[in-house]
Amino acid sequence: MENTFLITGGTGYLGNTLIRHARARGLPIAATFHHQTPPAATDITWYPLDLRDPTAVRRVITEVQPAVIIHTAFRQYDPDLMAITGEGAGYVAATAAEIGSRLVHMSSDVIFDGEKAGAYTEADPPNPITDYGRAKARAEELVQHHHPHAAIVRTSLIYGFDPLDRHSAFALAVARGERTEKLFYDELRCPVFVDDLAAALIDLAQSDYRGVINLAGAETISRYEWGRLLAQAYGLDPNRIVGTLSAESPTPRPRNCALDISRALALGYRLRGVREVLQASGKLKPSRES
Template sequence: MVAAPKRNRFLDLLSAQLPGFAERRHPEVAVRIIVAGAGGQLGRELVEILSADDVHAFDHRALDIADEASVLSTIGQLRPNWIINAAAFNDVDGAEAAERAAFRANAEGPANLARAAASIDAALIHVSTDYVFDGRKGSAYTEDDVPNPLSVYGRSKYEGERRVLESKARVCVLRTAWLYGRHGKNFVKAIRAAAGEGRPLKVVADQVGSPTAVADFAQAIARLMQTPARGLFHVVNAGACSREEFARAIVRGAVQVLPITSAQAGRAAPRPENSSLISARWSALGLRPLRPWQAALDAFLDGET
């Protein structure tokens, strides 16, 4: 008896989201995908959403992207069609005292992935951040604005972008911001935990950004993979707010939220005042914009995503 072929859930997802894709797809063709940084909040979401027959997930212990020999060997053996880099040194304050480690993970690692991708003609999606900007523009940033990072973390991420975009690989660099979701540590989970103690919360009011649901971002990556797009894109939930406004939306009136300044917060790394992003090039591709941040947050808080 011949077993029925396994369903490719990654392609099924795309068939549901992209009109006409079901008629164009070839069911015998598998998409081989490597997800680096699969232990983090974005990586775990990607592994779930891009659950094709042939997804290979690597956390930091399984694949140190800053180890060039390991990266070249792993990718050379698996020969994926796509490499998604969700690995990063994300401790913004910790990076101030660990510059070497930050640049190793955020600049050297992506460069290694790009080099390996080019060697087998795979496509690379590299995830970056709004913190490459200084926040002094006074309005939302487009992909054409020139970065000027304030922190070690921001500088390391910008260097990673530069190395990837200057490589010979087929690459997409996706800047996103203020990610939150079910997995890992994030602002939404921290605020909800603090609110559970019933005391007023002090939250900075002079930092503005674009809160983005990691589930929406991962879905956007799936859509992008069915386009010929290459280059730099901003991918965030629509709109912007301050950290204080974001916290108020999270707690839904359960506790008092008190505004403070960044100086009063006393963090080690400087943050941009307004690093909100506009997804101009994303819309130009004809891809559906991500929903407003308020709708995404409500869906998350209500358990819908």
């Protein structure tokens, strides 16, 4: 299957959008799923996969012989979090290196402790403070070890409108009064529009970039401020969004996860900030900006 793009986690939020973009570019696609039944499609070969099983990972990748693997599959909340998200990425990387597949591995801004004054660059070493962060940091370590030519993409909160992502759905549920949680004033992120990210990932996969790269939205914004913007964009009252400090969280959370995107910009990858995306989609009028 020469030129095939193998997308792990094809049933996931990002995976699904990657499939749409890869299809639009006429790329041959294979994809994996775990619990969800994948949609019927004649132009995609679907493979069941459990990342906890190294033999299965090896079997699927060896059978597909992909030119490129974009590894999105993971779990954030699972008793087997480390096995799936950390060690599983290592199995993918080892087989990809063995058969000569290009690998783009999805990482996250939560590999940091969030205490830096300023945005994190690609040179900043991981220092996770959550179980999820530790699993993603372990994944990076394994990918670097097994597949030194891989691109490791650190990104931020992924959102989109159709379907709505879980972060936006949460904020909108708060704005509708269906949930009572407060949103953090001091948790800074660079939310990234899923279509911008998918397009950049396919371009990156077709390049020879190796090592870590930050691919995140161009605007750094707090969870609170983002929630207010979303409420406004969906015709809800932004004042229903109540803020608090992350110190109030019962579990530790990295506060400043801002990612420095200078390297991405220099390479021609510009992923829009949230205000820009909301305005371009017609959901937010420039005059109504706060």
